[in-house]
Amino acid sequence: MSSFSFTIEAASRRTLSRAGIIETPHGLIRTPAFVPVATKATVKALTPEQVRELGAQVVLGNTYHLYLTPGTDVIRTAGGLSRFMNWEGPTMTDSGGFQVFSLGAAFGKRLSKFGSKGREKESISPDEEKAGRLAKVDEEGVTFRSHIDGSEHRFTPERSIEIQHNIGADIIFAFDECPSPEAKQDYQREAMERTHRWAKRSLIEHKKLGGKQSLFGIVQGGRFEDLRKESAKAIGAMDFDGFGIGGTFLKQDMGNAVRWVNEILPKEKPRHLLGIGEPMDMLEAIENGCDTFDCVAPTRMGRTGTLYTKKGKVNIGNARFASDLSPIEADCDCYTCKHFTCAYLHHLFDAKEMFAATLASIHNLRFLVRLVDEARISILKDTFEDFKQELLSTYLS
């Protein structure tokens, strides 16, 4: 029934890096690939055509957010997420686990997916924090309150899968518990073991519901080597179509954690690293065997005027850009750099114009998509290490 497949085109003999093609009912994903986030069925401030033109192959929606608004009925009736948002390509949804728990265990802590400074935050408003006090996990699932109206909801693995089937993305994820990075090892183990039981239940529900969607299991285990390896073995042994690597750990631990996991996960299935999108982090993850990545950072940073360049990030609000009639990067092939100057972008941000967010998001997404596409080409040519080294020598932040 499923038209899902993963073909490895090239794999390094020195590292875990590989290039491949994921086939989905809505089209191909050439990997490694960066996946823009369309939290609420829109990549913020962009048309689907703009997302396509900047080279994105697939977008990821958030189950938690889409479940709350607009709700799954209308998305299902519209023909699923891709039809609803007019995205003519593959889609993913996360399991909702991260959002549900970031309103619970991480209450008041402004949890980052990888817990370190400078990385993308899941920002939590005071109202969300208040609601978060009421998120409770038990063996069956999680009861939580909506950050919108405080209403009570419950996700179980079965419910998350049912919701994701209604949303209808090509690649969906098993429901997992994502504990706070401050959680002690005892709790990390407890949460991981529950995640494994939930993974089984997610898989059973997914097979029961049928259809052409593919289910990825999520490896947890925080920053602990033994837990990560144990989780990779347990999840890797289950009949998933691919895997997600989830959880929160410190920036310096990310490469190791990913390697521990990917050395164990079955090679023939794709691996998605959840919530990661900083340039150097992605290269490290690619080196250690990850195939796809999603992150809200490029669009969220774009909306505040922080732009990627090969030399690191710049803030276009800086006064030095006010009269700079060159593009953000002379050799960038994005729509923004081809048509607009830094001075114009600076003005748009200064004047709080919405178009600023559009132009900055296009540039940032193109920067990451292109970076990962170039990494892919280097893997096909077996020159990935040189490619990474060259970038490391110039990238400053």
Place this chain on the structure above:
Amino acid sequence: MSSFSFTIEAASRRTLSRAGIIETPHGLIRTPAFVPVATKATVKALTPEQVRELGAQVVLGNTYHLYLTPGTDVIRTAGGLSRFMNWEGPTMTDSGGFQVFSLGAAFGKRLSKFGSKGREKESISPDEEKAGRLAKVDEEGVTFRSHIDGSEHRFTPERSIEIQHNIGADIIFAFDECPSPEAKQDYQREAMERTHRWAKRSLIEHKKLGGKQSLFGIVQGGRFEDLRKESAKAIGAMDFDGFGIGGTFLKQDMGNAVRWVNEILPKEKPRHLLGIGEPMDMLEAIENGCDTFDCVAPTRMGRTGTLYTKKGKVNIGNARFASDLSPIEADCDCYTCKHFTCAYLHHLFDAKEMFAATLASIHNLRFLVRLVDEARISILKDTFEDFKQELLSTYLS
């Protein structure tokens, strides 16, 4: 030197309506034409390509706003407004008069350009109102404070023209005084006579500076027939390339006021009605001899979810749209209606997504541009009255 011309292709024998072509250094404008407003060098939330695709031929920037931010230096250095904002077509700038005076005489009154309910407001924030207390007019010009930082500035006719030459739009306007609609007839006369003296000075400065821009003189006179006619005679006798009809008066007076003026203005020059864009108002103005119209209403209303349809305005936030999987209008040819449902738009507004503003603005602008284009075709076929009557019979608001 000037590559400006206006050719009348067809003119009604029963009304003042006509169809024509304005030639500018940046291209043609087939009239009647609706002119989207790009206040701060961007049609809010849209790319220039989106503005072009929805059929707009020309955009209008605001001299007051562009003078304050980003300032004229960077726009001039960039090659002028069209190059700066990457709009490959004709541009206009207003004189700055309306904004300067709406912060002065209209202080605290939330002045509407045509002073009646349901029309586009120039919204004035408390800070602006405070600054407005300090706007002062004298024979030489106006001293006012920036609504951004309270700094003091002075516009004279010469300065407005100099600024507009630096901004570099194809069609620019003489500096005028736009009194409050509540101003008594005595003051209306005083302001009108000053506007005539300023018009002469604007024209002298414009010729002194040279170049390929075209200058339109502005007719004032409020809602008073004798003043409007006197102003049309005075301004119409000056060597302008075209004319603007400015000022504030009541909705029911608009058609009359425009007719009084256009019966007097020289037929062979184009007439721009400033700040008007409601569908029925435009048709009335076309019937009474206006060629072009600018208005922020379609984009401003779009950003709050108010959408034009042939049956009147609807608010997409209404609960009845939450599960409506049809487009806003089945026979609308805009990008939004071709690709997205009411349910999706409803969701985007509900979720406060920026993309909502983009899609709604595209629909509203396309609605007005198409309406005026259809009016043009009906004038060429000499069936304008039927066209207007048919629309009047269905349009409810």
